[in-house]
Amino acid sequence: SQTIHQWPATLVQPVGSPLSLECTVEGTSNPNLYWYRQAAGRGLQLLFYSVGIGQISSEVPQNLSASRPQDRQFILSSKKLLLSDSGFYLCAWNPDRASSYEQYFGPGTRLTVT
Amino acid sequence: GDSVTQMEGPVTLSEEAFLTINCTYTATGYPSLFWYVQYPGEGLQLLLKATKADDKGSNKGFEATYRKETTSFHLEKGSVQVSDSAVYFCALSGGTGNQFYFGTGTSLTVIP
Numbered sequence: 001s002q003t004i005h006q007w008p009a010t011l012v013q014p015v016g017s018p019l020s021l022e023c024t025v026e027g028t029s030n031p032n033l034y035w036y037r038q039a040a041g042r043g044l045q046l047l048f049y050s051v052g053i054g055q056i057s058s059e060v061p062q063n064l065s066a067s068r069p070q071d072r073q074f075i076l077s078s079k080k081l082l083l084s085d086s087g088f089y090l091c092a093w094n095p096d097r098a099s100s101y102e103q104y105f106g107p108g109t110r111l112t113v114t
Numbered sequence: 115g116d117s118v119t120q121m122e123g124p125v126t127l128s129e130e131a132f133l134t135i136n137c138t139y140t141a142t143g144y145p146s147l148f149w150y151v152q153y154p155g156e157g158l159q160l161l162l163k164a165t166k167a168d169d170k171g172s173n174k175g176f177e178a179t180y181r182k183e184t185t186s187f188h189l190e191k192g193s194v195q196v197s198d199s200a201v202y203f204c205a206l207s208g209g210t211g212n213q214f215y216f217g218t219g220t221s222l223t224v225i226p
Contacts, residue, residue, distance in 0.1 A: 105157035105159070
């Protein structure tokens with residue numbers, strides 16, 4: 001069966017520090033991968049998605065970036081964090097086949113920028 | 115473009131009450147529709163889905179019917195429990211690819 005992992009689970013970082021969040025998927029190949037952010041009490045904001053290694057689409061221009069160095073690995077980064085980057089970051093995947101569009105979510109990373 | 119409009123919360127119900135959370139959508143083509151549930155501090159879990167008009171998705175006592183004529187996918191449960199307290203998200207997957215569109219979420223609290 002497929003599983004999705006995210007780490008760290010929680011992170012407290014000072015303003016201006018770098019960020020690296022990692023997401024990995026097991027049990028599938030060539031998944032579509034997504035990064036979302038959920039601010040406190042708000043809905044989901046799609047940040048990036050990827051349909052393959054090295055292929056990244058950005059939905060919202062900001063100080064975050066994403067990379068996909070391996071088929072089942074998706075990394076969210078920042079060179080300098082802002083206070084507004086605080087939130088709950090969710091990674092998701094779905095199979096790369098037309099018959100199944102549902103997304104499956106990881107457990108999330110709670111980021112607090114101080 | 116494609117979008118989902120979801121009933122605003124928060125919603126507070128007594129245990130065993132009937133639940134309806136409204137969701138309407140706008141889409142070109144023939145989207146699939148989903149309900150996700152998020153328990154405190156956790157990621158989203160797929161609750162149910164429907165992939166074509168008149169399909170009914172169901173799981174854990176929750177139901178939703180894909181109504182093309184009213185562009186709706188309302189979530190219902192006949193008798194809620196305290197353990198159903200969570201945030202519920204309506205979502206659609208566009209027919210033009212793997213883009214997902216989420217509603218803003220509805221917080222449900224069930225009191226004993």
